[in-house]
Amino acid sequence: MTSGQRRLSAVATAALVVSLAAACGGDAKPGSDGSTSSAAPATEAGATLSGEVKIDGSSTVAPLTQAASELFGEEQPQVKVPVGTSGTGGGFEKFCAGETDISNASRAIKDEEKAACEAKGITFTELTVATDALTVVVPKENDWATCLTTDQLKKIWEPAAEGKIKTWKDVDAKFPAEALKLYGPGTDSGTFDYFTDEINGEEGASRKDYSPSENDNDIVTGVSGAKGGLGYFGFTYFEENIDKLKALEIDSGSGCVAPSVEAAQGGKYTPLSRPLFIYPSTAAVKRPEVAAFLDYYASNINAIAKDAKFVPLNAEQEAKLKADITSLKSAG
């Protein structure tokens, strides 16, 4: 062996060691995270299943499905349930290409997405799994506003407001002339679609001179850092930042209603409480692991929702979800 060959083989060995280290580390240790099941009692599921349930879609719904995936994993450790966060639209794109089994969505499927699914022969069912209360927030130091009407919200967010509504005084003469600093989700978000549809009357129609962010934590930071700040996002982010932010009550014509679990569940917090969906594909439900996952999801839905800090379904919605799953499985 020449010295040159020796050097070459040393490098080759180094490369091999790196690849082996990665390969050997691949031993799966299900349930090694030290967490014991608490939120849901393990139901007798019969046979041990295996396989993979691929899920993608809305990042708003993801924590709920991820919590379901974690809890389900304690019962069926051999079934893999990876959950992606491509957004509602991105999720449907993959779903209708047949690449995922279940799609998370923070709005109902659009007609053009339906058409894409039909073109590929993919059929699906819409299931409501939780409720979200879109929360309009201002910083704690805002001492003038406690309730806004939907008309005032429209005045702030409609496309015509751009460059015109610059201070709180422009919204209501009773408010001080504090500069209005707006924060909201970016245009790819289902939250943005829903808010603009309900408040401005047209999906996607919004003023553009606000600070958009795909990361709701940026909205928290922005609003809490500006005295005249205002932003909107899902209820969970408000609950986690209750020490920094104040949620505004919303008046849609029948009095001011504060966002809360009860108001969203009872349908009183209008128009900003919205249903959150999952869309399982009919073909996928025929696979036992997908059926078992959906079964688990529906049977423990409110325990999962509580665990993931979502607004749980009311009794009527819960019964409907369970009935839907049953008919879905028998149809498959």
Add this chain to the structure above:
Amino acid sequence: MAILSTPRSAVQLASKGRPLKEHLFRIALMASLAIALAFLAMLLLYVVEKGWPRLNSMLWENQPSIRRPETSGIQSGILGTLWIIALTAVMALPTGILAAIYLEEYADRTKWYNKLIELNISNLAAVPSIVYGILGLGIIARWLQFGFTVMTGAVTISLLVLPIVIISAREAIRAVPPSIREGSLALGATQWQTIYRQVLPASIPGIATGSILALSRAIGEAAPFLMLGAATLVRFNPEGVWSSFTVLPLQIYSFISRPQEEFSILASAAIVILLAILLLMNSVAIWLRNRYQKRW
């Protein structure tokens, strides 16, 4: 510093009467270095300080958990990243080094097509990584039907680092003095023997350094994986090249967008782990370079 201090006497002679300028230049050089180091130190201090409570064995022993951020780990991300890097090394390094040997030792640089290839490789090195993500999604995941697997990720990342590997390997091969080649050929060695026994061994420190730096870049990539739709919550380790997976940068990205403070601490701890893997790889690069360096 060594370069600055060797010809000091000469510089002092030449700059007699202008010591101020000389001083300012030196200060400017040191300040530039200090800025770079200060930012790195600040970043390290910040993430280590913030992630400190979570820098324990739970990080690599546990799988990520959306429900229990305080005991959540990043095992699937660490292993996913190692799988991707290992596979990328296996695919991109031999291809890149062989391409570099062709371009340096065989290609006729006066031919238009070789010039075109060279130009394109330089251009490819500057293409934003998200574009490779789109390519991976359209061609590798969908057209080749590889799906959203470790293989798709590794092939995409291989394409991403290939131009960097080629360029750095070419530099290393070019740095071998022509006299070595000529001596070998004069003693009757064939071109292949010259390359295999003389040029390659002599250029290994440079090739290894460049390759590891290229792989280090691959470790930090999140954009192509986002595009490829690698899932953000994966509670199992990759079991093979056709397995679903996630990587550390994606996990970090998903942690920081969670509302709970525990997740941002966890993200800092994960960043420390990512930096540790990076520093480890870079140290290997330095060790390889020093171990095999040859002076003529």
